[in-house]
Amino acid sequence: DFVLLVRWKDGEPELRLKVRRRECKGKDINQPEHIMPEKISSKLGPPPLYSQPMLFWLANIISSEAIKGNPTLEEVLATTPPPIGQNHWVLQLEESKLDQAVFPKLTSRGPKEKNRSPASWSHQISAWAIRVRFPDGVGLHCARREVLVKTNDSGYSVEQVLKFADQQNSSVLRRNYLGTMNTVDGAATYLGMDIRHDLTEDFRSATMRWNSDLPLKLPASGRAELEQQKEYATLKRSIESLSLQINDENTLEEARQQLRKQRNLAYSKRRWLEKNKLRECQQNQPINDWRRDHFLRVLHMMPERERLFRTLSLRVPLRSPQGISALRDLIALRTSD
DNA sequence: GGCGCTCTTCATGCAAGAGG
DNA sequence: CCTCTTGCATGAAGAGCGCC
Numbered sequence A: 001d002f003v004l005l006v007r008w009k010d011g012e013p014e015l016r017l018k019v020r021r022r023e024c025k026g027k028d029i030n031q032p033e034h035i036m037p038e039k040i041s042s043k044l045g046p047p048p049l050y051s052q053p054m055l056f057w058l059a060n061i062i063s064s065e066a067i068k069g070n071p072t073l074e075e076v077l078a079t080t081p082p083p084i085g086q087n088h089w090v091l092q093l094e095e096s097k098l099d100q101a102v103f104p105k106l107t108s109r110g111p112k113e114k115n116r117s118p119a120s121w122s123h124q125i126s127a128w129a130i131r132v133r134f135p136d137g138v139g140l141h142c143a144r145r146e147v148l149v150k151t152n153d154s155g156y157s158v159e160q161v162l163k164f165a166d167q168q169n170s171s172v173l174r175r176n177y178l179g180t181m182n183t184v185d186g187a188a189t190y191l192g193m194d195i196r197h198d199l200t201e202d203f204r205s206a207t208m209r210w211n212s213d214l215p216l217k218l219p220a221s222g223r224a225e226l227e228q229q230k231e232y233a234t235l236k237r238s239i240e241s242l243s244l245q246i247n248d249e250n251t252l253e254e255a256r257q258q259l260r261k262q263r264n265l266a267y268s269k270r271r272w273l274e275k276n277k278l279r280e281c282q283q284n285q286p287i288n289d290w291r292r293d294h295f296l297r298v299l300h301m302m303p304e305r306e307r308l309f310r311t312l313s314l315r316v317p318l319r320s321p322q323g324i325s326a327l328r329d330l331i332a333l334r335t336s337d
Numbered sequence B: 001g002g003c004g005c006t007c008t009t010c011a012t013g014c015a016a017g018a019g020g
Numbered sequence C: 001c002c003t004c005t006t007g008c009a010t011g012a013a014g015a016g017c018g019c020c
Helices: A053-063 A073-078 A118-131 A140-152 A158-165 A170-178 A186-191 A201-205 A220-228 A230-247 A253-284 A295-301 A303-311 A321-335
Strands: A002-009 A012-020 A033-037 A088-091 A104-107 A110-115
Touching: A012 A053, A033 A053, A053 A073, A053 A321, A073 A321, A140 A158, A140 A170, A158 A170, A220 A230, A220 A253, A230 A253, A295 A303, A303 A321
Parallel strands: none
Antiparallel strands: A002 A012, A002 A088, A012 A033, A104 A110
C-alpha cells in the first residue's frame, strides 16, 4: 500500500507519503503504516537534507518511474492541489510498478528486479558503518532502538509506541529496546527544575568507536603477516596445485568439475582469512589525527557525489535549490549504470 | 539450563569483474 | 572470448545476552 498525495501546507504545496509494509515480522495482516511528510521543521528551521525522508523516497519514486505518466522531478514539484473544495490530490501510480521492489537489489549495473533481503541488509548496514570508519560496525537494530527510545520519550502513549514499532507486548519494548538506561531527569524532577531531555544520548553512543584512519583494505604489513601463517601458505599451495590439475589435459571433465569445486572452497577459505586479518588490523589501528582523511582526495571523481557531499548536510527545505540539486543527483546516481 | 531475540560466523552458489 | 578471481546474497548454525 503506497499513497502519494499533495496538499497545501502554509500556503505551499507539500508532498506526503503513506506506506504500508508488505512484510513485517513474518505476518501479512494488520501491517503498520507510516506517514512521511515533505516538510519537517523546528525553531531552527528544517533538519539537514540527509535526514528528510522524502528526499530519498522521492528520488526513489521518480527514478523508478512509479508515477503515472512518468513526470519529471520538476513536474512533480510543480503539482499543486485543488484550490477549494478538496483538501488534497492523490498522485496516481503506474499499476505495473506497484509490485516492483521498493528497495531493489543494487548491483554495479544499477537496480535489479528482486527485493533486497532482510538478512543481506543486516550484513550490509554493518559493512557500511565499517566503511565510514566505525571499526565495530553497526547492528541493524541500533537505529531502530534509538528511534524507539526517542519515540517513547516524546509524550506518545505506550499503545502508540507499540503500534509504531508493530510490537504486541510492551515487555519487548521495555526489555530489548529501552534498555537499562531510562531517560528520566531524576535530579531536576525532584528539585522542580526544568527537565532536560538530552542527558542519555551521549551515553548510548559512548561505546561507538570511530577512527578516521581505519584501513579499508588489508595493509601491506598485514598481508605479509598473513602470508607467514601456515594455514594461509597451505591454502595458497593447494590452490596452485588444484589449478595445475585443472589445466592438465589428461584430467577428465568430471574430475575437473570436482576440482573446480574444491578450488572455489579454497578461495572462500582464503577470502575468509583475509577478511579476518583485515578486521584484526582495523581493531588494532591506533587513532590518529582525524583530519588525515582520503575522502577529500577522491571526491572529485564523481561530480554527483561531490555535490551530494556538500548539499546533503545543508539545513534547507526540500524545495530549495540545494534540495532540488540533491534530488537530481540522487536520481542520476540511481538511474545511471 | 532453557528461552527468546539478535548479531556474527561460516559455507555455498551465482554473477560479474579482471586479466590474459 | 575464455578462464580465473572476487563480490555478494543467502541462510543455517553458533554466540551472546538478559531473563526466568
